[in-house]
Structures are given as C-alpha cells and as structure tokens.
Amino acid sequence: MVNTLPLEIVADELARLRAANPLVHLLTNEVVQEITANVLLAAGAAPAMIVAEEEAAAFTAISGALLVNVGTLYPARLTVMQQAVAAANQAGVPWTLDPVAVGVLDYRTRACGEFIACRPAAIRGNASEIMALAGFLGSGGRGVDTTTGSDAAVSAAEQLARSTGAIVAVTGATDFITDGATTWAAPWGHPLMTRVVGTGCALSALVAAFTASAPNRLNAVAAACAMAGLCGERAAASCRGPGSFKADFLDALYRLSPETLRGLAGEIRC
Amino acid sequence: MVNTLPLEIVADELARLRAANPLVHLLTNEVVQEITANVLLAAGAAPAMIVAEEEAAAFTAISGALLVNVGTLYPARLTVMQQAVAAANQAGVPWTLDPVAVGVLDYRTRACGEFIACRPAAIRGNASEIMALAGFLGSGGRGVDTTTGSDAAVSAAEQLARSTGAIVAVTGATDFITDGATTWAAPWGHPLMTRVVGTGCALSALVAAFTASAPNRLNAVAAACAMAGLCGERAAASCRGPGSFKADFLDALYRLSPETLRGLAGEIRC
Amino acid sequence: MVNTLPLEIVADELARLRAANPLVHLLTNEVVQEITANVLLAAGAAPAMIVAEEEAAAFTAISGALLVNVGTLYPARLTVMQQAVAAANQAGVPWTLDPVAVGVLDYRTRACGEFIACRPAAIRGNASEIMALAGFLGSGGRGVDTTTGSDAAVSAAEQLARSTGAIVAVTGATDFITDGATTWAAPWGHPLMTRVVGTGCALSALVAAFTASAPNRLNAVAAACAMAGLCGERAAASCRGPGSFKADFLDALYRLSPETLRGLAGEIRC
Numbered sequence: 154m155v156n157t158l159p160l161e162i163v164a165d166e167l168a169r170l171r172a173a174n175p176l177v178h179l180l181t182n183e184v185v186q187e188i189t190a191n192v193l194l195a196a197g198a199a200p201a202m203i204v205a206e207e208e209a210a211a212f213t214a215i216s217g218a219l220l221v222n223v224g225t226l227y228p229a230r231l232t233v234m235q236q237a238v239a240a241a242n243q244a245g246v247p248w249t250l251d252p253v254a255v256g257v258l259d260y261r262t263r264a265c266g267e268f269i270a271c272r273p274a275a276i277r278g279n280a281s282e283i284m285a286l287a288g289f290l291g292s293g294g295r296g297v298d299t300t301t302g303s304d305a306a307v308s309a310a311e312q313l314a315r316s317t318g319a320i321v322a323v324t325g326a327t328d329f330i331t332d333g334a335t336t337w338a339a340p341w342g343h344p345l346m347t348r349v350v351g352t353g354c355a356l357s358a359l360v361a362a363f364t365a366s367a368p369n370r371l372n373a374v375a376a377a378c379a380m381a382g383l384c385g386e387r388a389a390a391s392c393r394g395p396g397s398f399k400a401d402f403l404d405a406l407y408r409l410s411p412e413t414l415r416g417l418a419g420e421i422r423c
Numbered sequence: 424m425v426n427t428l429p430l431e432i433v434a435d436e437l438a439r440l441r442a443a444n445p446l447v448h449l450l451t452n453e454v455v456q457e458i459t460a461n462v463l464l465a466a467g468a469a470p471a472m473i474v475a476e477e478e479a480a481a482f483t484a485i486s487g488a489l490l491v492n493v494g495t496l497y498p499a500r501l502t503v504m505q506q507a508v509a510a511a512n513q514a515g516v517p518w519t520l521d522p523v524a525v526g527v528l529d530y531r532t533r534a535c536g537e538f539i540a541c542r543p544a545a546i547r548g549n550a551s552e553i554m555a556l557a558g559f560l561g562s563g564g565r566g567v568d569t570t571t572g573s574d575a576a577v578s579a580a581e582q583l584a585r586s587t588g589a590i591v592a593v594t595g596a597t598d599f600i601t602d603g604a605t606t607w608a609a610p611w612g613h614p615l616m617t618r619v620v621g622t623g624c625a626l627s628a629l630v631a632a633f634t635a636s637a638p639n640r641l642n643a644v645a646a647a648c649a650m651a652g653l654c655g656e657r658a659a660a661s662c663r664g665p666g667s668f669k670a671d672f673l674d675a676l677y678r679l680s681p682e683t684l685r686g687l688a689g690e691i692r693c
Numbered sequence: 694m695v696n697t698l699p700l701e702i703v704a705d706e707l708a709r710l711r712a713a714n715p716l717v718h719l720l721t722n723e724v725v726q727e728i729t730a731n732v733l734l735a736a737g738a739a740p741a742m743i744v745a746e747e748e749a750a751a752f753t754a755i756s757g758a759l760l761v762n763v764g765t766l767y768p769a770r771l772t773v774m775q776q777a778v779a780a781a782n783q784a785g786v787p788w789t790l791d792p793v794a795v796g797v798l799d800y801r802t803r804a805c806g807e808f809i810a811c812r813p814a815a816i817r818g819n820a821s822e823i824m825a826l827a828g829f830l831g832s833g834g835r836g837v838d839t840t841t842g843s844d845a846a847v848s849a850a851e852q853l854a855r856s857t858g859a860i861v862a863v864t865g866a867t868d869f870i871t872d873g874a875t876t877w878a879a880p881w882g883h884p885l886m887t888r889v890v891g892t893g894c895a896l897s898a899l900v901a902a903f904t905a906s907a908p909n910r911l912n913a914v915a916a917a918c919a920m921a922g923l924c925g926e927r928a929a930a931s932c933r934g935p936g937s938f939k940a941d942f943l944d945a946l947y948r949l950s951p952e953t954l955r956g957l958a959g960e961i962r963c
Contacts, residue, residue: 190890207800227475260477350460396673403936497745530747620730666943
C-alpha cells in the first residue's frame with residue numbers, strides 16, 4: 154500500500170530540523186563534498202567532514218547523525234567508515250548508507266554487503282542500487298541497469314527495509330520511502346537534477362540530517378526526499394541550465410519554510 | 424598549414440556526443456572534480472570517478488574514455504592511473520592526458536614522460552606544458568614560462584603528435600589542435616576563463632568525452648576545444664564576474680545545440 | 694586599544710596584491726579546495742595545490758605564501774604540511790595557519806600546538822579556535838564553544854600574537870586583527886557567509902595571499918578580512934540565498950577595486 158506523503162509531514166519535519174540544527178558527520182565521496190555541505194547548510198543542519206582514523210570515531214559519537222557514501226571508496230577511507238559506523242552504533246547515533254554503484258564493482262559491493270549488516274538507520278539509493286542490495290538477501294536484484302525506474306524497485310526496497318531494519322528510500326522520478334510495512338511516495342523532482350553532480354549524494358546527507366533525533370524515522374527520511382524534490386522543481390522553474398540550477402536549488406532549500414509547505418498542502422486540498 | 428575549425432564539424436561532433444552520452448572515467452586532480460563532472464553532465468556525457476586500485480582498471484575497461492590529470496599527483500593515485508592506462512590500452516579505450524605543470528616539478532615531469540610513451544589518444548595542455556612534453560623528444564621545450572602564447576607551441580605540438588600518435592591540443596587565446604599533419608585553430612574563448620579554477624582541467628575531460636568512439640579523433644578533440652571556447656564567450660557576455668561566469672558557462676554548455684552551431688556557421692559564411 | 698581599520702589601508706593593500714598576483718601554495722582541507730582557489734583567482738592571486746611529499750616542499754620554496762588548514766587532517770597530509778612549513782621558514786616564505794576545530798579533537802589539537810611553535814606569519818580562526826590555541830600558552834581557552842563572540846577572544850588573540858610572533862585574526866561578526874600591540878577591528882560581513890561552506894577557510898587563503906611580500910603584515914592580514922567582509926555584505930544584498938550568494942561573493946571580490954574602496958572611505962568621512 155503506497156500513499157503520497159502529505160506536505161504537513163514535511164512541514165513538521167522541517168520545523169524540527171531547523172530547531173535542532175543537528176551536527177552531521179559526512180564520510181562521503183571526494184567529488185561532491187562541497188555541494189553536500191552546502192545543501193546541509195542551506196537546509197538547516199551543520200555538516201562536518203572528519204576523515205582521519207585518529208579522529209573520526211570520536212567525532213561520530215558527538216554527532217547527531219552519520220553519512221557513509223561509497224562513491225570514491227578506497228581502503229583507508231573504508232577503514233574510517235567502518236570505525237565510524239561502529240562508534241555510531243555504540244553511541245546510538247543513526248547512520249545512513251548511500252551505496253553508490255553497488256552491484257557494478259566488486260570491491261564496493263562487498264563493502265556494502267557488510268555495511269547493511271551493521272544496522273543502518275536509513276539507506277538511500279536509485280533503483281539499481283536498491284535492487285543490488287536486496288540481491289544480497291536473495292531477491293535477485295543485480296543493480297547494473299541504471300535505467301530501471303524507481304517503481305520497479307519498491308518491493309526490493311520493502312524487503313531490504315524488513316531485513317535490515319533500515320528505512321529505505323529508492324529515488325527516481327518518484328521517490329519511494331518505506332519501513333517495510335508503510336511506504337510513502339514522494340512524486341516531486343525534475344530531470345535537470347541528474348545533470349548536476351552530487352544531487353543524489355547530497356540528498357543522502359539530507360536524509361542523514363533528518364534522522365537525527367527523529368521521533369518517526371520513516372517520516373523523517375520521506376521529508377528529506379520531498380524537500381529535495383520540491384526545491385528541485387522550484388530551481389528548474391527559475392534556472393537557465395544546470396549551472397544556475399545549482400545556485401537556485403540551494404537558494405530554494407534555504408527559503409523553503411514549514412509555513413510555505415503548510416500553504417502548499419492547503420492549496421492541494423482545496 | 425593551420426586552418427580555422429569549421430563550426431559544421433563542431434555541430435556534427437556535438438550531435439554524436441549527445442547521442443552516445445559516453446561514460447567517461449575521470450582520474451583528475453582533487454581541486455576540480457566537481458566542476459569537471461558538471462561540465463561533462465552539462466555537455467552530454469556521463470562522468471565517473473573510480474579511484475581505488477581495487478576498482479579502477481575494471482571500470483576503465485567498461486568506460487568509453489579515460490582522463491588522466493596529474494594536477495595533484497601522489498604515489499597512490501599515480502599507481503591507479505598507470506593501472507587504468509594499461510587497462511584502457513588493453514580494452515581499446517581512448518585515454519587523454521592533462522600534464523598539469525609538467526616541467527615545473529620533477530615528480531610529475533617524470534610521470535608524464537612515462538605516460539606519453541603509453542599511447543595516449545589525446546594530450547591537452549597550455550603552451551608551456553606542451554613544450555615541456557616535447558622537450559622529452561629533444562625539441563628543447565622547458566615548460567616553465569606560463570606566459571608563452573599558444574602560437575609559439577604549435578610546432579612543439581605537431582612534433583609531439585607525430586612522436587606519440589596522440590592528437591595534441593595546445594590551448595590559450597587561440598587553441599591549436601593537431602595530429603602532426605593537419606592543424607586546426609579554434610580562436611574562441613575569453614580571459615575570464617582563467618579566473619575560474621578548473622576550466623582547463625574540465626576541457627581536458629571534455630576532450631576525453633569527445634574521443635569516445637570517435638571516427639575522426641582530430642575533429643573530436645578540436646570540437647571539444649571549440650565548444651568550451653564558444654561557451655566561455657557566451658558566459659563572459661552574460662556574467663558579472665567569475666562567480667556568475669561558472670554558472671553561465673555550465674548553462675551555455677547545456678544549451679548549445681548542433682542546430683545553433685550550424686546557424687552560426689551560416690552567419691559567418693554569409 | 695582597538696581602532697576600526699581605515700579603508701584607505703584596504704585600498705593600498707589590494708592594489709599591492711593585484712600588482713603582485715602572488716603564487717600561493719594551498720594545503721587546505723578536501724571539502725573547500727574549489728571555492729578557496731576561486732576566491733584567490735577572483736581577488737587577484739594565483740592558487741596552487743601541490744600535495745605530494747615528492748613535490749610540496751620544493752613548490753613552497755618558489756611560492757609567495759603558504760596556507761596550512763587542518764580541516765580534514767590525516768597523517769600523510771600532516772607530514773606534507775610539516776615539510777612545507779619547514780621549507781617556507783627556510784626560504785623566508787610567510788605561512789598562515791587555519792586551525793579548524795582545534796580544541797575539539799585531540800589529533801589536530803596536538804598538530805596545531807606544534808604548528809604555532811613554527812613561526813607562522815599569520816593565524817586566522819574563530820573565537821573558539823583562537824582561545825584554544827592561546828590555551829597552549831596558559832591563558833585558559835578551551836575552544837569548544839563555537840558560539841563565543843569574536844570580541845571575547847581579543848585578549849587571547851593579542852597574547853597569541855605576542856607569544857608566536859604571528860599576526861592573529863579572530864573572525865566573527867566583527868573581525869579583530871592584532872600583532873599583540875596594535876589591534877584593528879574590521880566590522881564588515883554578513884551572517885549568510887556562515888551558510889556557505891568554505892568562506893572562513895577561503896578567508897585564511899586570502900590572508901596568506903596578502904602576506905606575500907607584505908611590507909606591513911598587520912595591515913595585509915586586516916585588509917584580507919576587510920575585503921572578504923565587504924564583499925560578503927555586497928553579495929548578501931544582491932543574492933536570493935546561499936547558492937546565489939557564492940556566485941555574487943566571487944563576483945564582488947573580482948569587481949572590488951582600490952578606487953571603489955577609496956571612494957567608500959571618502960563617503961564615510963564626509
């Protein structure tokens with residue numbers, strides 16, 4: 154049973170995020186660090202990248218949430234990620250996995266297979282990635298066809314959520330967010346987002362930010378997806394191409410308010 | 424014999440790039456990864472940075488082209504680059520070298536000397552870099568004077584092309600692109616491009632993208648230079664400084680179409 | 694005794710920077726490298742990131758200034774920083790320390806404690822960082838309260854300057870720049886700067902650029918702070934949020950001229 158996420162929920166979650174301004178520890182890929190930090194600053198969280206073995210675990214323990222993104226994985230960074238995940242679990246800090254290109258290359262595929270056994274709070278990926286992760290569980294996903302629509306991966310997402318205990322977000326033209334029992338659809342976004350590097354990776358960071366101290370983790374993850382999609386639509390409407398899209402997207406994240414969302418919710422209903 | 428590149432060739436090459444949307448493996452420097460990925464996404468290619476020894480060579484073999492940029496070279500990354508180049512040559516994947524600051528520092532100079540013996544499909548550099556590379560071949564370039572104009576390096580570029588088998592692009596106020604026999608001039612561009620980090624490095628990535636499955640590699644490399652120069656002129660005309668230049672440049676790359684180029688070609692002729 | 698920095702000094706220092714276009718060696722954190730390079734290019738300096746043990750010290754010796762920023766410190770990068778600092782001191786190249794998050798995490802705190810004993814030309818940090826550094830000297834700073842205002846750290850900054858011989862800039866709503874005897878206040882800036890990653894790190898790079906061949910180091914460092922603050926105000930006035938702020942800030946840095954500053958100085962006086 155899939156229902157469209159009510160914008161009132163997004164409004165409530167955004168108000169909670171802005172009030173908490175959580176510190177988010179980002180262990181992400183080396184290509185997208187700047188846009189990822191800027192998305193969190195614009196949305197209302199406090200990003201930090203602490204990457205050394207000497208510091209990472211201690212920093213995770215004082216953070217509100219952790220992101221692990223395997224986009225440019227290599228052994229030294231993988232070790233730090235594993236230490237940070239262990240510290241997160243010990244301290245009760247929710248952590249989010251972005252399994253970039255899992256299923257395409259063996260090294261990261263093995264790493265992601267181990268990560269999903271470490272109780273992530275959330276997993277955010279495209280259809281191929283979610284199906285590849287579900288494949289570890291025997292559902293047959295292979296994850297190499299990046300043209301697969303997100304709707305084709307809903308059952309894989311639900312199975313992955315039930316098996317791991319994570320909230321799973323499979324994103325695409327419509328995003329689906331599930332805890333294995335309830336599934337929200339977030340039908341917002343714009344194709345231009347795929348022409349700007351890091352929009353997906355930054356969404357995973359936003360997911361992590363919303364999970365910090367979240368009373369309802371499913372709603373928190375869904376709100377992150379909705380916020381990114383809605384702001385993507387606004388930026389696509391005002392921009393002249395992917396260069397101005399990026400600036401307009403960050404401006405939209407900064408300007409979006411719970412009040413605006415409640416107004417939109419009212420308009421849709423009337 | 425140097426002739427100005429006809430815009431019809433740029434139009435044809437751009438149409439080919441957009442239809443193919445090639446996957447381009449980027450092993451580039453750590454400063455410019457985001458703008459480099461965004462330039463390829465805007466122009467019509469699919470960038471990916473896969474940087475671990477565990478994955479890079481396997482990924483090169485399934486890519487349409489490879490870029491090697493030595494801007495922030497260090498031993499672990501150099502090893503990965505060498506493995507990727509070997510994989511590219513074995514799989515018939517064309518690879519492009521950007522020899523950033525070759526001739527200035529010994530470590531990268533030695534590395535570049537070895538790279539040009541590994542059959543690059545294309546080499547893109549400024550006058551000093553191309554003259555330094557040609558110096559390995561006895562032409563006397565030293566490469567430390569970054570104020571040298573690109574026209575002073577045309578004969579070094581031609582010799583480098585004949586010796587290595589690569590298409591060589593020496594870029595500056597006018598870009599010259601040569602296979603050692605035929606040389607195109609691409610007289611487009613704007614000085615403001617030098618005030619935005621990564622425009623040169625991203626051009627090398629665009630060169631790599633155009634070489635993927637190119638039936639005429641000389642025209643492919645020249646088209647990349649022309650596209651960047653033309654979009655640089657457009658961005659310079661619309662922007663208010665280097666900050667807005669970057670967004671406008673990406674927008675222009677996204678909006679430039681083969682039809683626009685054919686229209687410009689007609690105007691110039693009439 | 695704290696006086697407001699006269700804009701005539703900023704004008705003179707900016708004219709000197711633009712005429713010299715100094716080469717600045719940046720060893721900075723992995724998140725902010727692109728914006729840092731773009732800030733220097735827009736302002737009128739030539740940035741370069743040379744990060745390998747094989748090259749860094751040799752490059753420092755031919756640079757006009759060096760920046761060391763510990764934001765994403767790890768052992769291999771720390772070794773390179775230590776070699777670069779030694780090379781800078783041997784060659785008489787001024788170097789600037791940005792002690793990101795010193796006092797919060799032990800590894801970087803120890804590293805920074807060693808760095809301030811190596812004769813930095815300038816140190817740029819927020820109130821918590823400057824108080825943490827002064828804590829090595831017995832003034833009792835602890836550096837973990839990032840909400841501390843910059844005015845609370847002026848005496849710590851003055852003590853740090855006297856003990857290390859560095860010009861110390863403690864930045865916040867008002868920046869204070871001191872050599873331990875004379876202290877300038879630079880009351881420009883805008884809170885939106887804190888919503889864009891790297892504005893503080895890039896300011897430290899700008900401080901390093903202004904120190905190159907500076908006849909009056911105190912004025913040089915103060916001018917860097919004033920330039921960033923004034924351009925931040927201009928960008929905040931023209932932008933629609935943090936995304937467009939970044940572009941507008943770079944445009945403002947590029948467009949700000951000594952003549953404009955002298956005009957502003959006259960207006961303020963009249």
